[in-house]
Amino acid sequence: MPTFVIAGASLAGAKAAETLRDEGFDGEIVLLGSEPERPYERPPLSKGYLLGKDSRDSIYVHAAEWYAEHHVDLRQGVTVTAIDRGTATVATSGPSGDGEVSYDKLLLATGASPGRLTFPGSDREEVLYLRTVGDSDRRRNPGRRPGRRHRRGPERRPRRPRRARSRQRRPDRRHHAHLG
Numbered sequence: 001m002p003t004f005v006i007a008g009a010s011l012a013g014a015k016a017a018e019t020l021r022d023e024g025f026d027g028e029i030v031l032l033g034s035e036p037e038r039p040y041e042r043p044p045l046s047k048g049y050l051l052g053k054d055s056r057d058s059i060y061v062h063a064a065e066w067y068a069e070h071h072v073d074l075r076q077g078v079t080v081t082a083i084d085r086g087t088a089t090v091a092t093s094g095p096s097g098d099g100e101v102s103y104d105k106l107l108l109a110t111g112a113s114p115g116r117l118t119f120p121g122s123d124r125e126e127v128l129y130l131r132t133v134g135d136s137d138r139r140r141n142p143g144r145r146p147g148r149r150h151r152r153g154p155e156r157r158p159r160r161p162r163r164a165r166s167r168q169r170r171p172d173r174r175h176h177a178h179l180g
């Protein structure tokens, strides 16, 4: 039975596995992904999920049981570290150590990663990147609503702008200067 290895377990990798099954491929499918999560979609991470409107369950490409039901061997937290086309194997590294997987067909669905800023100050902790569900979780605020500035603690009346007060004082100052 042929083995189809897919490197990269996100939207493209998960959809490729689904298409293979839908179109009748009945060999082994091994889906290898660096992330500890099963495949999920990223658009909600900067939208509904980040704002607390979408649930965690809604971001996943398939239900957790889909992989076993469709005989897709999903290996989470496993990175492909090398490809040996001569022996048709990929080297892997993961929670249970290093390994090798043989393939008849290999699909690279490893996506992209964000460019990192390199100018001075870009290593400060206030500079954030948003790529994974973990990144979104760290910035998530379920109480936040779109279009509203988030305010910590109870709502307070806005302070009177300083400018308005200084404008009131100015004529007095001018008056004293004139007298002096």
Ligand SMILES: Cc1cc2nc3c(=O)[nH]c(=O)nc-3n(C[C@H](O)[C@H](O)[C@H](O)COP(=O)(O)OP(=O)(O)OC[C@H]3O[C@@H](n4cnc5c(N)ncnc54)[C@H](O)[C@@H]3O)c2cc1C
Binding pocket: 007, 008, 009, 010, 011, 012, 013, 032, 033, 034, 035, 041, 042, 043, 044, 045, 046, 078, 079, 080, 081, 109, 110, 111, 112, 113, 130, 131, 132
């Ligand atoms: C916050 C955010 C919001 C977005 N919003 C939109 C939107 O509104 N509309 C839109 O069209 N697009 C949007 N995108 C882009 C869209 O999510 C991507 O185009 C899409 O995720 C690409 O899917 P992919 O499976 O090809 O790659 P990726 O999502 O990049 O996934 C690749 C996967 O492969 C894994 N991987 C990489 N190297 C290895 C390796 N050597 N071994 C094993 N696994 C590996 C990675 O860990 C990752 O899980 C957004 C992206 C982000 C980050």
